[in-house]
Every structure is written in C-alpha cells, then in structure tokens.
Amino acid sequence: MLNRVRSAVAHLVSAGGAPPPRPKSPDPPAAPPPAPRSPAAGPGSGAPARAAEARASFSRPTFLQLSPGGLRRADDHAGRAVQSPPDTGRRLPWSTGYAEVINAGKSRHNEDQACCEVVHVEGRRSVSGAAREPSLGQGLCFYYWGLFDGHAGGGAAEMASRLLHRHIREQLKDLVEILQDPTPPPLCLPSTPGAPGPSDASPPGGPQACWPSQKEVTHESLVVGAVENAFRLMDEQMAWERHGHQVDGGCCALVVIYLLGKVYVANAGDSRAIIVRNGEIIPMSREFTPETERQRLQLLGFLKPELLGGEFTHLEFPRRVQPKELGQRVLYRDQNMTGWAYKKIELEDLRFPLVCGEGKKARVMATIGVTRSLGDHSLKVCSSSLPIKPFLSCFPEVRVYDLTQYEHCPDDVLILGTDGLWDVTSDCEVAATVDRVLSAYEPNDPTRYTALAQALVLGARGTPRDRGWRLPNNKLGSGDDISVFVIPLGGPGSYS
C-alpha cells in the first residue's frame, strides 16, 4: 500500500519544509523491495518528517503480546521477522490463525493493524416499544476480525483497529431484539426507546393506498446496514478528532463479523477475503481501486467539476495528452463508457486526468491508489490545496456467507489478507498453501491455522537474497507490510 501514496506522504510530511517538486504525474514504478527507509516516506526525509512521525506512537496488535524487545524485532525492516500470537498464550477466538510482517523499509513502522475480538452487544431495552420476553433482552454476541492497511501514516489504521468494532456494536444495539425475533423487522421504531411502538399498518385510502406494497426488509440487510453505518461513523470520528489525536493518514479496512449463523465480510479498499472450501475458491470481497471505480470517480468529477479545481479533467486518456496534440483526435473514454473512442483534443483535455495509470500504479489525482478508505481527511493533491477526500468512499461492500448452509470440514477456511499478500500471491496459490500446510497437521491441532497464516506471509515476503526478498521462483516478494488472518470455518474451536 505504501508506495501507492508516496506523493501524498511526501507532501504531508514536508509541510514545514521546502515544497517538494510538483509531482503532477504518478510516482515512478515501485521497485520492490526498495532500499530500506525510502527518503520519500522514511525518517530520512528531514526534520519535519521526523516530527510528524514522532507524534504517533508505534504499536502492534495487543493479541501479539509483544515485549519491548519483541516490538523492536517486529519493527526491524532488515530482518522482517514473521510475527504471530505466542503459542503459550491465550489463543485467539475461534482458533483464528494470524501472522504479519513489516515492510522492507518503505515506511518507518508497520502501518497494518489488526483486531480480533468477541463483542457483546447489550440491547437497548424495549427498542420496538412492544412487550418482549425477558430472554430477548439479554443481548447478542458477535465475533469480529479486522485488518486495517494504513497509508500516509499509521494513525487511522490504529484508531480503526481500536474503535470500529465499537461502532458496529453501537449500531447493533437497537437491533438486539429485532434480530432475535423471527418476524420481519418493524418498519418504524418510536423515537424514544420504551415509548409505545407505532403500528406498521398503512391507513386505508389516502396517498399511501397508491403504493403497491411495503418492501420487505430482511434481518440480514439490517446487519449489513449496521456495518455500513459503522464505517461511516468511524470515518466521521476520524474527521472530528484528526487534529487532537494524531489521526494521520488513512486506512483500508477489511472486516468480518460472525453473527447468528452468518458471516459478513465488509471491505473498503484493496485488501481481499476468500473462502477456501474443499479446495474451491469463493471470493468474499473485491478491491476498490482507481481502475475498478473509474466510472464512479469520473461521474463525480463530471457532476461536480469544482472538485477538480481546474487542474484535472474527468476524461480518461491512455496517457497524458501533450500540448502539440491540440486539435488532433486522441483515444479517450468518459464516465459512461467502457470502450474507447477518438475525440478532438481541446485545451481542457491537457489537464491531468482524474484517473490515470494501470494496475498497482493506477492513481486518483496522481496521488492515491485506493478509492475506499477510512480517514484521509487531510489528504491533498501534491503541492496543491485540492482535497482528495471527496473522491474517496468510506463505505464497504458487504458480502454475506451463510455458515449454516454447508457442512464445513476442518480444512475449510476464510483467509483475510492485506494487499502485501495478494500482490504476489494468487487465489490459487493461497488455496494450494492451505492444502499443503493443513494436511501436515492433525485436524484437531489448533495451531495449524497460525502455521498456515505464517506460511502465507513467508511465501509472500520471500527470503532476503540477491539484494531483494526473493520468492522460490526467483520473483521478487512483496516489500509491503503483510497481515493475514486464517479463520477456520469448520475446525476445532469453531463456533465456540
């Protein structure tokens, strides 16, 4: 992730120093692994950088139970030790496996963060106003896993790892009774909990009679809505608190909750979740990047041209148009098109395209390589006061997997990984590693899922030879931070 916002970082950390050169075009191709502590983002980039980074205290997930010495080793860009929860300590809920490794020097600290919790939700009593059985007021539990891939600073990822599940809990409080009641959710709740509940029935006649029917809303879609609004509120909290609490940068968020038999996978960014079930791969997320969200971004730039600040054009070109091409016809596509056509170049087509580049080098406003994230409220176009946040969405896409619809064996797993894993590992390679590692352990050995997470991280990181972190096939491994959760869907300890 870090390479993808290098320009932004350079801008942010040099706020008090000399202005950086105006990088209107995307940063140069990342050469993984770069020299440790790249000047753009590392502490070598001058006093302002050091000051900015010093504000945020470095931490790793508490479930790693790192001693001060362990924290130093986890922070070592040269050794890149793979970290997992200690085998001797309390195991993660649901026998979850976890492993992580720091990047190869692209930022001072590991900007990934993670959280794994069992969360109890106490319902607000009599939310619907109706009298209920006392047992229904006893609350709900959900299992929660979150991966947060930070960029342009670690503050947002750290804050999200501490607080996002609390926002989800808060959103679910109103739903505790409703979710446990098999009847369809009420359309309307009283404004004050405990007040008499309104009737759902429409009055006879009147304009309401013209509405053909009332749309049915499922319990599942209430949970989805709760997760969506929790992401929004988390993002709003980051906006309010960003000055007082060092919420620097932004983060992609990949979150899983297990509630009442269903697994909800919420993704905002370019992390990825897949289920490997009986060797079959079931995608549980998709990545949100300038390429996958090109049309949303272009439409916004088209409808709100003031957001482009006269510096960018919402049209896409295969490369930046040159002044000498004025009047000639050049390939382009606009927000309505998936194909390409030729257009006659006018003066405003010479502006920098809102969306440019391909694959990992694709950028919004020549700056950021993901289009959904939490935070990023201070992110500006390099050497400009133009905010990028209006183009970024904090809303996740939520996919639902009904765990009760399939009988799972101990080798069926849900894998969550930040882009450091997926940049160099295909879904099929992950599935092969799942098979290889899990078959080497007894099915009831609870350490097998952490071993699998470690194998996935090691396989993506490579080994330190030939001036780079090399994979067995001699390709370069990922120089990025890598974090992986392995959630068993049918193994020992599941559903416990």
Place this chain on the structure above:
Amino acid sequence: MLNRVRSAVAHLVSAGGAPPPRPKSPDPPAAPPPAPRSPAAGPGSGAPARAAEARASFSRPTFLQLSPGGLRRADDHAGRAVQSPPDTGRRLPWSTGYAEVINAGKSRHNEDQACCEVVHVEGRRSVSGAAREPSLGQGLCFYYWGLFDGHAGGGAAEMASRLLHRHIREQLKDLVEILQDPTPPPLCLPSTPGAPGPSDASPPGGPQACWPSQKEVTHESLVVGAVENAFRLMDEQMAWERHGHQVDGGCCALVVIYLLGKVYVANAGDSRAIIVRNGEIIPMSREFTPETERQRLQLLGFLKPELLGGEFTHLEFPRRVQPKELGQRVLYRDQNMTGWAYKKIELEDLRFPLVCGEGKKARVMATIGVTRSLGDHSLKVCSSSLPIKPFLSCFPEVRVYDLTQYEHCPDDVLILGTDGLWDVTSDCEVAATVDRVLSAYEPNDPTRYTALAQALVLGARGTPRDRGWRLPNNKLGSGDDISVFVIPLGGPGSYS
C-alpha cells in the same frame, strides 16, 4: 413495458385536456391482461390523445413484408396473431428467426420495433495518415439485429429501428483500417483524414516521462466505444428532432452486432439476451431498472438535489413515510448503502422517494419503470414540469462473445426478447423450448429458428380463455407486446 409508464402516458396525451389527478404514487398493480384499449393510453382517453397518436404513422418491421390486410391483422389486440417473416420471401440474414405479437390492448399499436440488416462500412481513406495496403481500404461488413421496446408512444422505437445502425456505421467508419490492422490501435489520429499521422512516442523527459506507461487499448474496446457513442448520438438526434418528426416517447434498445468474429450485445433497458449453448445458459445482458440502478439514481439526486425539484427525496423507504411518523425512526437506505437502517424522520423525508416499488412495479419519480432508454426527452413527472430525462441513461452495457472460441452446433442460439417474453418466461424455460423445438426439425432446416421464435412468443402470450391470455399452467400470459429474435450461432447459413 407499457404498464410501466402509464402515468407518463396519461400526462403526455392529456397535455391539452384537463389535468389528470396528481399521481404522486406509482400506478396501481398491472392486471395482465387488462381490458383492451385501456383508457390511460388508448384512443379512448379523449381528443388530445387521438391527436397525439394520429401524428405517428403505424408500421411494422419491413422484413415482415406485411400487406395492408396483414398490417391490420398484426394490429388486432383481440386476436393477437403471431407474426413472422413469410416463409416464401427472402430469408432474414444469418437464417435469423423472428416472431412478434401485439399487446392485449394496453396501447393503440404495437410499440415494439425490430431491425435486422447486413451493414457495409466504407472506411474513410487513410484515417491514420499512414500509407496502407489498398485492400485495407475496402471496408467492413457487420451483421446487425435490434429490438426496440417503445413506451409512451411509438415514435422513438420506430426512429431507432430506422437509424441506430446507421449511427453505428458512422462511428465505425474511422475504424475500418484500424480494426483490420493487427497492430494496437494508434493513440492519436490527425484531425484531418489524410494528413500525416503523429508519432505515438512520448518525448523523452518532461511531465510525460512520469506517466508509467501508455495504457493499451484493444480493437474490441474500440468497437464497444463506437456502439456506446452511437447510442448517445441516436439519443441526441431524438432530442433535436422530437418536435418536427413526432419522436414521441422513448424506447429500450437491445442491439447485437457481429463483426470480425465477435458478437457485441448492447443493452439499454429491460429487454434481455441469452445464449443457449449445448443446453447451458449464458446471460448476455442485464436489465436496467429502478431497482438495479437504485444507487446510481440516488447518487445523482444526492449530488444534484435541484433535479428533485423539492418534490422528491433521494432516500429510499420501504413505503412512503407518513406525516404522523415525523420524529419516529423508520427504515431507510441512502445511495451508499445496500443494507437498511433506521433514521429519525424529518420534514423532507415526507417527500416522495425518487425510487419506489418493487419488481415490475418499481418506478423512478413514480413514473417510469426503466432507467436506460433512447428518447424520453419530453417525459415529465405527472402534473409537474419536472423532467425525468436527467435520471435516464441512454448508454448501453456492451458484452462481447468471441464466436471463434467455441465450436457451435446448429442448436446453439442467441435469443433476444423484449420484457414481454421474460416477464412470464424464465431463462430455463426458454432453454427447454429451444431444445424441444429445434430437436423437432432437421438441423439443416433454416425455418427451425423462426419456428422457435414463434414457439417462444406463443408460450409467453398464452391463449385467450377465461377472460385472459392463459398459459398452460393456467398462469396469466404476458399482456404486453412481445418480440423475439433467434440468432443461430452454428446453424446453416451462419457466418454467410
């Protein structure tokens, strides 16, 4: 389709009469088949209606070769005879099968239109400015099929059936040489055909050097772009000419072109295309309705609230919120959400929702049931001057099927149908009919595809008993216009 814009029709045809009651809520559930000539859309709705309809001359596709008597029979809502090209006449290109039937009285005429042509594209010579082999200037041929499902009048569908393929031809003229040249398309063409072509190479250094690479554009994506722009230009032409040339209403458009080994399926509306290959169903389009495009519509309403005219809210509710619910919490979702949540009702939530209803009864602005179409430039919210057109897109989604990648047998077909077919027939039922009908004919009998089209139309229309057009399972058949193309992918005459 017709039921879905009944309010709009009522408004349009009553322009000179007394204003209709303010139908802020969607039209009542359609009861197929309605009584012939429903007052809302038929000629019984007063003199202005008659005047408006009289302007447009009624026609059926020329390839049906209908005599005046045949035209009268095709226009008979009581008999609903199934129409196909005569077996004695010149066969449709590519041995295509076709059948259609008029609706059960919902509009005066059949508002579906169809076109099937072989189109020759003469290239503009030396478009790229480079010297080419003479043979490359000889032009291209494409096969073309179009279904146009009109609403609120037949003018738009008729105009599109006459002109859309010409717009496509015009867009392809610049591409004749490029598409036949295996090298990647040039980024840049001279402004004047025949002028020296510019170099594609970027200059060394300068801002261009920062752009990591030039995005590669495929030949296929140029054809897609040409079709997309042809739809846009067709829609613009309807806007210019709508007063002088009786372009009343709008139409959904489902278009297929076959060019250089590939089939391009372009869909704007709620018609549908599927391939049935060896019994397997391959969807080749998706429908664009207020439900499938809810988030695009809501986003537009949110970003451009002036388009809502103070009459609508961009939020969705399961039913219209009532004044007595002010201050209470009601289920809603906004443009960023797929799930539902509760919100406290404020005054502006009492406005009519931009998107409401479910399934075939879903509406934009309580008026229209499709969200992509050509035309509709005069469509207004009932009893209001608020235009609906800004929410409708004329752009198709284009899917590509490479015919050379698979060996097709004579029973493999591409089926195109207006919503009259799909409202009462599932993809699987269509596939079963394909199997049943085609296996009853010799594989080299070219009439088998028209027989299949007729069977599909008959199966969707039902038979006239029990005061309705009944299907064998005693369900109601479609009371709508139905049009079906059957395009053989591997049968006799294919590729000819």
